[in-house]
Amino acid sequence: MNKESSCAAESGKKARIRSMFDRIAPSYDRLNHLLSFGIDHGWRRRATRRVAAAAPAAILDLAAGTGDWSLLLARRFPEARITGVDLSSEMLAAARRKAERCGAADRIRFEEGDAERLAAADGTFDLVTVGFGVRNFTRLEQCLREMHRVLRTGGTLAVLELSTPRNPLWRALYEFYAFRLLPLVGGAVSGDRGAYRYLPASVRAFHRPERFAELLREAGFRSVERESFSGGIATLYIAKR
Numbered sequence: 182m183n184k185e186s187s188c189a190a191e192s193g194k195k196a197r198i199r200s201m202f203d204r205i206a207p208s209y210d211r212l213n214h215l216l217s218f219g220i221d222h223g224w225r226r227r228a229t230r231r232v233a234a235a236a237p238a239a240i241l242d243l244a245a246g247t248g249d250w251s252l253l254l255a256r257r258f259p260e261a262r263i264t265g266v267d268l269s270s271e272m273l274a275a276a277r278r279k280a281e282r283c284g285a286a287d288r289i290r291f292e293e294g295d296a297e298r299l300a301a302a303d304g305t306f307d308l309v310t311v312g313f314g315v316r317n318f319t320r321l322e323q324c325l326r327e328m329h330r331v332l333r334t335g336g337t338l339a340v341l342e343l344s345t346p347r348n349p350l351w352r353a354l355y356e357f358y359a360f361r362l363l364p365l366v367g368g369a370v371s372g373d374r375g376a377y378r379y380l381p382a383s384v385r386a387f388h389r390p391e392r393f394a395e396l397l398r399e400a401g402f403r404s405v406e407r408e409s410f411s412g413g414i415a416t417l418y419i420a421k422r
Contacts, residue, residue: 191319195295198317199268201376202246206271208371210247216363224410225250225312228341228417229257231408235337237261237307243296243328244314248276248289250341254310255285264301266294296324304333311340316387325400332422338402339419342393343384346413355414359384390416 202209213221229250238261242251245265255263267273273291280286294300297320309328318324328338346352359381368374388396390407393416397405402420409416 195268195319198319201373201379202267202269203271204373205371205376206247206269206275209272210249210275212367212370216367220411221313221415222249224341224415224417225253227410228310228312228339229253231417231419232308232310232337232339233257235308237337239306240264240308240310241266241299241301241306241328241331243267243309243311243324244317245276245291246272246312246314248273248279248291250310250312251276251289251291252279252283252285254308255280255283255288259288261288263289264306265289265291266296266299267291268293268295296327299327299331301331303330304336305331307333307336309336309338311338311342313341313343315340315342315393316383322396322400325396325402329401329422334422336422337419338397338422339417340393340397341415341417342387344387344390344409344413344416345385348412351412356381356385390418394418 237258240254240261240263242254242263242265245251245267248265251263251265254261265276270293273293276291277286280289296318309332315321332338346355363381364374364377367377371377394405394407397418397420402422404421406419407416
């Protein structure tokens, strides 16, 4: 594939992902928390506690979606300025409504943007977070370089992402749920079975935790740590610029 064809394919994938999240935005929160049995809230809380010592004044929440992690960060760091960025305008509209209801609209700015080309200047943020979004980035290495660029020296990156359990029995149970039940329930409620087939498939296709940690180092991050949650269903990566 030549460079022009490759760029066109990447652009097409990004447009499809944006469109998919726009379509499922109205039911996303309800389904996400139902289908994860609410444990995604606990994962975010644990991740936030891990970065609490950084006491960030400026935070970028990439792939912010409907704003769950942005709102949690706003509660944990009441003096911080928070920017939530996502490709999907409909997901961001839901995030803004939630921020209004929580009284946090004046502290979180949600804006449409591309992780490959962030609008922020070099060294703008003390903390960059990405919750369940890096596996959807079309040009992952470029996005990691952008995160590194917008962090100040000494700043922290926290990436929380779904992963495939290593234990064979636990993996078999997880994959039965993810590939059999999730598309049925998610498709029935959202009306978009394709989206709920894509989401678990994207977890299976993503890098193993040790390889993603290597990619972080290759992008310039240091002190890369990873922690497995819930038997390997999710992995937290913490790194420094």
